[in-house]
Amino acid sequence: MAGKTQGDRLHDLEAIVNKMHERLSALGNAVDASNTTQKEAGESQHQADHEIVNLKALVDELRRWTQVNGNNALNTDFAVLKERMGKLEAGQEKISNRFWTLAIVVVGAIVGAIVTFLARTL
Helix, strand or coil, X not given: CCCCCHHHHHHHXXXXXXXXXXXXXXXXXXXXXXXXXXXXXXHHHHHHHHHHHHHHHHHHHXXXXXXXXXXXXXXXXXXXXXHHHHHHHHHHHHHHHHHHHHHHHHHHHHHHHHHHHHHHHC
């Protein structure tokens, strides 16, 4: 478990959430079906009870996943991503500053050439 990547962890979490969603959908269907007739109500109740047990097991699995992988691992990965994003933003700002510095020099040279040309012709 210690060798899992962030993507593997998220995939595991996604699988757990998908199972929970399926179980909740099944539970909803079981509840809807229980409203149909009195005869089917006993069977639907049994199915609903089964789905509730499965859902509780998935919630426990989600809790174990959180304990194993913990919020600390997610927070650490988030901090690394945040640091990398800060470096990218700093690099982008540096490139932007260089561009504007160069643009000012080029515009100044063009304006100076135009003024010099007008001064010589007049």
